[in-house]
Amino acid sequence: MSLSSISAITSSLAAEQGLAALEARVKQDLEWLALPAKRWLPQQSDAQAQDVAIIGAGMAGLAAAFALRLQGIDAVLYDKAPKDYEGPWATTARMETLRSPKHLTGPALDIPSLTFRAWYEAQFGLDAWDALDKIPRLQWAAYLRWYREVLALDVRNDHALTGLNLQDPQRVGLTFSHHNETRRVSARKVILAIGMDAFGGPAIPDFVADVPKQFWAHSEEAIDFAALAGRRIAVVGGSATAMDVSATALEAGAAGVELLIRRPDFPRVNLSKGAGNPGFEAGYFNLPDEWKWRLAQHIATVQIPPPHGSTLRVSRHPNAWFNFNAPVERVETRQEGIVVHTPQGEVPVDFLILATGYALNWHARPEFNALVDQVKTWGDAWQPPADKQNAQLASYPYLGADFAFQAKHDDSPSSLARLHCFSYPALLSNGHVVGLIPGISQGARTLAQHIAGQLYFEDREHHYQAIIHYDDPELLGDEWQPAVPYAWRER
Template sequence: MTQSTHPDQQALDTLRLIGPAPENWVPPRDGIDHNVVIVGGGQTGAAFAFALRRAGIGQVSVIDAAPDEAHAGVWLNRARMNRLRTPKTLAGPEAGLPGLSFQAWYEARFGAVSYAEIDRIPRTRWAEYLAWYRHFLDIPIRYGTRLTLIEPVGEHFRLHLEVRDGGTVRSVVETARKIVLGNGVAGNGAPFVPAVLKSLPPGHLAHTADAIDFAALRGKSVAVIGGAASAFDAAATALEAGAAEVHLFARRERIASVPVTRARAYPGAYDNYFHLPDAIRWAQARRFRRAGSTPPVDAVERVTRFPNFHLHLGASWTDASVRSERVEASVAGESYAFDFVIAATGYVVDPALRPELKQVAQHIRLWRDQYVPAENDHDDALGAHPYLGAALEYLEKTDADAPYLKHIHVYNPGAFVSFGLPVGDVPSMKRDIPAVVQRISRDLFLADLPAHEARINGDIAADFDVSFYAHSVWQHDKADVA
């Protein structure tokens, strides 16, 4: 294996060749603490912070509710796949700079041959890379800081924060002109738990969004409800932890195996998706919902190799309750009993469910406010998604009712219907981070246009005076004498 003298030499050369980041060009404003606050310190927060830095936008703060770096993000916590679900060749947070890419980082440590041998990126390696990215680029993240309320004040916001420092919790209010919601899969809603499971106590039920003690499931009988990737990942983790048996219940008659979004993954459709007519975007979202979310082949293989894994198809739960310390369930006319139930049932998108959005949610334009589908094409879940602008910003439900909404950018799966991707994952970075940063730059520049006009019309000292070239000026009288 051939390595550079310094494993980060290519990354160091990249930063040297692109030169230092521009100085902050945004004029300070009285009473404003931050030009931009990024909510979420995972891969999204770090990538946005770096992109804004390179755009010369200062006073940027990244906050994360996790107590420390080890507990932030999903990759070492709630993510349970062995490998990322996306191809290793997709552009990530490197902002078009190859020396900062996962491939460059990986090859510097494990060699080009090793990189060529991997199909998709191992989850733990991706977590290592992201930690390196944050530290190498010196991205500061304020851990233990939870956003509890966004309060609009004119064209800026008062952000109510809950800050944990050790065993103490204090409330803090800070101000910001722009907000980026990079707060994960539940960032515009909440985990979805079917009504049939809601009566189960926490000791017998968890959602895949929760921190699950899989070691405690050793020797236990476990039910997993759901048919997408997270269901198979949870089932596999339970089996690998020594569960006595795992039953996975899917309501479909077959596991979804057709990745319909792949048909629109080429640059033309990907780059211009936002500009598709509403009817086409709605039809694409409906097509995905009908086809279902496809688990990767290796996720299915990971569970089917266990003889104590049992797959139930067309099996919707109709009743569940705890008796004698076990969950008794009725499923498709049959009775079962389990020690623990895991709901791998996804997330509901509804801004009104987010406590930090309670003062603004009623003003956010949703797809159901914007688009009326045909009678047989309604979908309440998709209709609850926010109808976003070109830079993933909230729009007003009623014009001039909430002009501040355009300063909140949604970089989470709430953008799915508008942008056709589970925004916040790796595939969305190349397209959507530059779009959001460019809009933030434009808005901040135009908001302080008088100051910038004065600056660009300001006096500039000359680089030299006439004495610098006076001796070479052609003089006609001397030429005539010659």
């Protein structure tokens, strides 16, 4: 056996031992904090009835489940992906590293031993942590898998939500497709932790409507980048995702990448970072609607620059070209490829990748048909000035402090309030505490506390009776002897 093989085995054993010690520390930390709380909800009589169901077992879903566990509430998580492929990290995300600073604690909910840093140092040591710049994407995916396992969260994979039933005011009916079989459950509370494309999907521009699918893909799709080796690629957009797919294509051997960016230049400052403080996370919901809209609309207008490192990952290739003032006017098929028409001229390529983000469209997802024209949106709640309009923001759900949907009409199903939107579209109502690493613990904690309080209120008769009939005696009657009457003691 070679020295390198022995070294690799030794490192692997050390990592396993380090993780085992960390997992023992997680258990100890929770014991020291007297967490999680004991179950206090009444038992469900129906095996298919659950207290809380969470749709989505990515970072947001896992954080919400753990926050509920700390409150003494068990949740079942359903995810359409196979085990270990929840969320985008090991599938459609293509960045080399996360964009957030490595020190952010993410979904740890103030448990130090649950942080990424603790997980990383347990395997690689403090020197490796100090040398780390940003968190590698696939290591973050591995960390989330460990988080799920060490907390023993109940994740049920290969469950695709196919429908919601809101007829019962006391619970929400859920229908899933699981390995081509239909499964139905119900839950008193449902958390929708379904990510960036919640209630919609990829934004597909009209200019590809008549272009054969063999010539284009959206960045959200699974793209065979190896098949793009030696081919000319155009990428529409100037976002972080545009940089990621461009770099991935170039690294796979693409003959060249033309980035088609409609703006005259990149924005230079990420304004969202300026909002990162505890006051913003805790106080955002209480801002007037006017202020919430002002913030979101301004950031959407100015836009967010792609990260420094992601941009350098593209520009280091001599066959990458940044075309500004180049919005796509139309695309035509020509011989074996396509031609993209822009104000800067024609761009002949073999394949087009759309890094055009997501669009919320309440009619686009059949599984959410029960919500169409029933959920109150920001367009229903707030009318901004003419120069501050934004159709996409107007389509976002107008949520309560508990992330719950609000009724659009007086006759909308009352069970809408049992659905909690812990997904990206909640950002406008509730702030940067959903789907983003910096605020996810704050959001999960707020969500769990609201749900705990609401369930207690609903079960108040049960809890009242439990108090009335509580029979664990503090005193047994043998702790003292009754005194002899005072007058007798004077004789």
